[in-house]
Amino acid sequence: MADLKNLILDNPDAGVFRVHRSAMTSCEVLQLEQERIFNKSWLYLCHESEVENPGDYRRRNVAGRPLFFIRGSDGKLRVFLNTCTHRGALICRHDQGHADVLQCFYHAWSFNNQGDLVGVPDEAGYPDSFNRAAMGLKPPPRVESYRGFVFVSFNPDVEDLVTYLAGALEYLDLIVDQAEKGMRIIPGSNRYSIKANWKLLVENSLDGYHVRPTHKTYFEYVNSLGINTAGVQTAFSRPALVLGNGHAVEEHDGIRGRPIARWSPLFGEENKEEIAAIRAGLVRKFGEQKARHMADISRNLLVYPNLLIIDSIDITVRVFWPLAPDLMDVTAWQLAPKEEKPELLARRLDNFLTFHGPGGFATPDDVEAIESCQAGYKAEGVEWSELSRGMHREAIAEDELQLRAFWRQWFGNLSGMGKVETNDPVMRQNAALAR
Amino acid sequence: MHDGSAPTLRETVEEFLYQEAALLDAWRLDEWLALFTEDGRYLVPTTDLPDGDPRKDLVFIDDDMVRLHARVERLKSRHGHREYPSSRTRRFISNLRIKVEDGDIVVNSSFLVYRFRLGESSPYIGSYEHRLKRVNGELKIQHRKAVLDLEVLSDHGAVSIIL
Secondary structure: OOOHHHOEEEEHHHOEEEEEOHHHHOHHHHHHHHHHHHOOOOEEEEEHHHOOOOOEEEEEEEOOEEEEEEEOOOOOEEEEEOOOOOOOOOOOOOOEEEOOEEEOOOOOOEEEOOOOEEEOOOHHHOOOOOOHHHHOOOOOOEEEEEOOEEEEEOOOOOOOHHHHHOOHHHHHHHHHOOOOOOEEEOOOOEEEEEOOOHHHHHHHHHOOOOHHHHOHHHHHHHHHOOOOOOOHHHHOOOEOEEEEOOEEEEEEEOOOOEOOOEOOHHHOHHHHHHHHHHHHHHHHHHHHHHHHHHHHEEEEEEEOOOEEEEEOOOEEEEEEEEEEOOEEEEEEEEEEEOOOOHHHHHHHHHHHHHHOOOOOOOHHHHHHHHHHHHHHHOOOOOOEEEOOOOOOOOOEOOOOHHHHHHHHHHHHHHOOOOOOOOOOHHHHHHHHHHO | OOOOOOOOHHHHHHHHHHHHHHHHHOOOHHHHHOOEEEEEEEEEEOOOOOOOOOOOOOEEEEEOHHHHHHHHHHHHOOOOHHHOOOOEEEEEEEEEEEEEEOOEEEEEEEEEEEEEEOOEEEEEEEEEEEEEEEEOOEEEEEEEEEEEOOOOEOOOOOOOOOO
């Protein structure tokens, strides 16, 4: 692999930003990512709505570690490492379910849904030093949530979640505030693998530049339904935004429509009035300017390192984990307001299917594109990937500033520098002038 | 094929499903589309919710005939990148259970669809539910559901072919 210090060439004066391709192929890099990113950062686990009632639970792997989350009889959501405190067997062996008590099948130790060890067969067989109260299920070192999004960290010293989220907070608010009574995850998830490095999906998810060439067939389909996609030419000319700590957002004009709240033929005549009413409600609540930002603009938000929220013709929540330098697991869900009317929900879900997901008209081509990059790296002769687009100007969504922001923080973590400035210097200067 | 006597319902249905599979394996997709009724539907639920209802749950695919035509156009296009160049496929269908409901023929079967592309092979395994109608003396598909047994699309990355 390339020398760790030289994985990125970042020279704004010369207009150079390159990533060494060993960042996508090296096992040593993956190991460092595990140690210095996935063991240090806040990581997305779940949405609170996924366990609605006391006793509801789900299991999920985070950075390769088996966890489960369960709503206790006291109504509180807790997260546990999925391992018996006795000898290690998995406690939660269903992907989801409901339980007052979880019993380890190996020696029948029982834990209540708040994690307390409540049953040990033949407990008298243990010496006096055995302390049942201290043998409850163990949570990850840190668990915090922000407006329904639950994160864990395996780093006990990590800063609080709100500080970590930095500028991404405002964008999470912009998404959550679209709902009157809170958001929920819709049943059914997309789980698939991609034979590519996980960072290529970060890049792809924030990259406005590929949308028109890669997704030609999608736009042809949308066109055939009566949506004028001529605006796609300019939809991606909005300013690119860097949100600190590696977070970034790519915003574009929501010309294909949005369930909240910009009607287009994709949402059907039956929802025209409803969408107008939702929009009017947002204007009343938040004022015209903020309502416009919420309702008319679409966005792909990266919460560093690996949570993407795509708030567009639907709201996709996507998280992905590396299994090897050239392999990742992806899970995606749909987020929708709890109060959403059935007709609008049906259209939202229908729109998801046209673009997103393994059977959509666009996501499979993204999968193909990044797998193709990974395959191309085997040629080896070309050492660097080029990511300087828009570095000389006030970058727009179609530029690569958001990608550079991710890469700068990634490099900050990997090299041990910690938090770093992730914006292009030209953007920093502008921000300073604006102040 | 037989001794001159009229084919049984089972023979008719088996022959229909085998023909359908042959059209898909040969990428004769326009002919395959012609097997559907005008109100035809093609559904693939997610791996974690096999009974998913597309109106309120997330599914992988829920095509009416407009979208199914668009899907076929996409599969035939050189800009449908996941299937350009096209994969090779081979379908095996077995374990047919046939019942008649309100004059329609409802067929449950098992499928194994192999997909080969770029040096890789990955099977899709699951069950089909076909609801067949007689239209002008010919069998047509009104509803076609493919339920995957896979827990995760681990080797596949997508459902880019028609299952």
